Amino acid sequence: MKDAPYFLRPVGIVRSSLRSREGCPKQGGEGAPDAWLEIDPAFTEALDGIAVGSDMLILTWLHEGRRDLLRVHPRGNPDEPLRGVFATRSPDRPNPIGLHRVEVLEIQESDRIRVGPLEALDGTPVIDIKPVLPESEER
Amino acid sequence: MKDAPYFLRPVGIVRSSLRSREGCPKQGGEGAPDAWLEIDPAFTEALDGIAVGSDMLILTWLHEGRRDLLRVHPRGNPDEPLRGVFATRSPDRPNPIGLHRVEVLEIQESDRIRVGPLEALDGTPVIDIKPVLPESEER
Numbered sequence: 001m002k003d004a005p006y007f008l009r010p011v012g013i014v015r016s017s018l019r020s021r022e023g024c025p026k027q028g029g030e031g032a033p034d035a036w037l038e039i040d041p042a043f044t045e046a047l048d049g050i051a052v053g054s055d056m057l058i059l060t061w062l063h064e065g066r067r068d069l070l071r072v073h074p075r076g077n078p079d080e081p082l083r084g085v086f087a088t089r090s091p092d093r094p095n096p097i098g099l100h101r102v103e104v105l106e107i108q109e110s111d112r113i114r115v116g117p118l119e120a121l122d123g124t125p126v127i128d129i130k131p132v133l134p135e136s137e138e139r
Numbered sequence: 140m141k142d143a144p145y146f147l148r149p150v151g152i153v154r155s156s157l158r159s160r161e162g163c164p165k166q167g168g169e170g171a172p173d174a175w176l177e178i179d180p181a182f183t184e185a186l187d188g189i190a191v192g193s194d195m196l197i198l199t200w201l202h203e204g205r206r207d208l209l210r211v212h213p214r215g216n217p218d219e220p221l222r223g224v225f226a227t228r229s230p231d232r233p234n235p236i237g238l239h240r241v242e243v244l245e246i247q248e249s250d251r252i253r254v255g256p257l258e259a260l261d262g263t264p265v266i267d268i269k270p271v272l273p274e275s276e277e278r
Contacts, residue, residue, distance in 0.1 A: 006200060006264075008145040008234045027272065043233060045209040049226030059236060061145060070184040086268035087188030094182060095147045095266045097198060099238070125145075127234045129225035133166065 008061065010125035011046070012039035018121050021064050025119045026075055027089070028100055034116030037126055044111040050104060050129070058100045059128035060120050065096030098124070101132065147200065149264035150185070151178035157260050160203050164258045165214055166228070167239055173255030176265055183250040189268070191246060197239045198267035199259050204235030237263070240271065 016035035018024050025032045037058070039047060050056065069092040071082040085093040098120060106114035155174035157163050164171045176197070178186060189195065208231040210221040224232040237259060245253035 005202070006147040006149065006266075008147065010145065011233050043209065043225075046223040046225045046233065048210060048221075048223030050223065057238065059234075059238075063144075070182065071187060082187075084185040084187030084189065086182075086185045087270055089269055089272065093267065094150050094185065095198075097236070097267050099196065099198075099269060127145075128232065128236050130228055130238060131226055133228065 008127050010040070010061065010127060011043040011129075012037050012126040014060065014118065014120045014122060014124040014126060016118065016120065016122040018119070021121065024121060028102065028117035028119045030119070032117035032119035034105060034114055035118040035120065037113045037115060039111045039113065039126070041111060047110065047113070047129070050107070050113070052104050052107060054104045055132040056102055056104055056115065057130045057132060058102055058115065058118065058126060059130070060098040060100065061125040061127050062091040062096035062098045062120075063124060064121065065091035065093060067092075067094055067096060069093070097127070147266050149179070149200065149266060150182040150268075151176050151265040153199065153257065153259045153261060153263040153265060155257065155259065155261040157258070160260060163260060167241065167256035167258045169258070171256035171258035173244060173253055174257040174259065176252045176254060178250045178252065178265070180250060186249065186252070186268070189243060189246070189252070191243050193243045194271040195241055195243055195254065196269045196271060197241055197254065197257065197259075197265060198269070199237040199239065200264040200266050201230040201235035201237045201259075202263060203260065204230035204232060206231075206233055206235060208232070236266070
């Protein structure tokens with residue numbers, strides 16, 4: 001496949017009730033809702049083997065993130081001293097990739113997956129899906 | 140910043156004794172060595188706050204991965220039935236992003252970080268670094 005290096009192809013999109021960055025929980029465990037992942041039909045074969053009840057890692061493209069910030073106030077709190085973005089989970093970072101651990105709640109028509117909790121905005125591109133490794137629970 | 144959408148900028152590179160995919164452990168915990176991350180000077184400010192002893196997630200661009208495979212034999216074992224790549228951690232996937240949990244072992248000259256264990260090949264581009272979230276140990 002003749003992709004340019006470092007060029008991502010979205011494999012799906014997040015459909016969520018979360019519509020603005022301001023109203024978004026910082027992490028899934030902080031009250032984020034369930035969301036649907038709509039997978040591009042070109043990639044549904046890659047979902048084979050994902051089952052309801054599985055814990056998965058969803059990688060997203062945080063399309064509203066700022067790529068020119070190298071330090072931020074953690075959690076957007078101006079009282080916190082500035083810290084390098086690689087020491088935070090800020091969506092503002094050179095490559096605005098989000099990493100979300102979710103549970104698979106429902107699979108419909110083989111290309112729609114309900115997962116939760118997910119703190120990503122409606123319309124966020126999905127770029128990868130990975131299983132949580134059983135031996136370590138975090139890779 | 141006027142990047143094209145979905146275009147990644149490497150922020151550093153892996154320097155490792157691992158030189159070929161064939162000799163690579165499948166996961167860090169399977170005997171992978173320590174490795175150095177050489178961070179591009181343009182991004183060293185983003186490292187501020189990372190300390191020796193921290194657990195971090197390293198995101199890499201698995202540049203030898205095949206992007207046109209949607210099903211693989213898990214762990215490259217032909218006896219395992221084919222499974223969708225999103226249900227595996229195969230480096231062959233539409234967007235070949237690797238996710239590695241490591242410990243920070245040493246920091247030199249503010250832009251060289253020794254981490255381990257890391258199963259990525261020498262020369263693998265680093266695209267993001269994130270802290271492991273303390274409240275969940277896996278996000």
